[in-house]
Amino acid sequence: xxxxxxxxxxxxxxxxxxxxxxxxxxxxxxxxxxxxxxxxxxxxxxxxxxxxxxxxxxxxxxxxxxxxxxxxxxxxxxxxxxxxxx
Numbered sequence: 001x002x003x004x005x006x007x008x009x010x011x012x013x014x015x016x017x018x019x020x021x022x023x024x025x026x027x028x029x030x031x032x033x034x035x036x037x038x039x040x041x042x043x044x045x046x047x048x049x050x051x052x053x054x055x056x057x058x059x060x061x062x063x064x065x066x067x068x069x070x071x072x073x074x075x076x077x078x079x080x081x082x083x084x085x086x
Contacts, residue, residue, distance in 0.1 A: 003029070004036050004050065007061035014058050030054055 003022055007013065019026045033052050040049035051062040 001036075003032060004052075004061070004063065007052070007059065008063040011062075012058060012060045015054075016057075018059065029059075033059055 003018060006018075006021070015026050015029055018024075018029045022029070024032070033054055037050055037052040037054075042048070053060045
């Protein structure tokens with residue numbers, strides 16, 4: 001979610017810059033952003049999903065301003081990570 005918040009502020013960035021900034025490899029950045037593009041806010045219809053475009057070298061995001069603010073977790077949400085396999 002940190003990548004999404006940062007992209008909501010800047011709008012567009014190079015994939016290699018994102019990888020360096022967030023300590024990930026480029027393929028991982030692309031995977032995470034492709035997954036994020038499937039997320040949104042209720043009612044989760046296509047018009048309520050995050051609009052993220054990933055090209056060969058760059059990422060563009062058209063996100064509402066509320067995505068630029070850090071998400072506040074409850075204590076229970078904060079303690080759930082990482083989940084242990086059952």
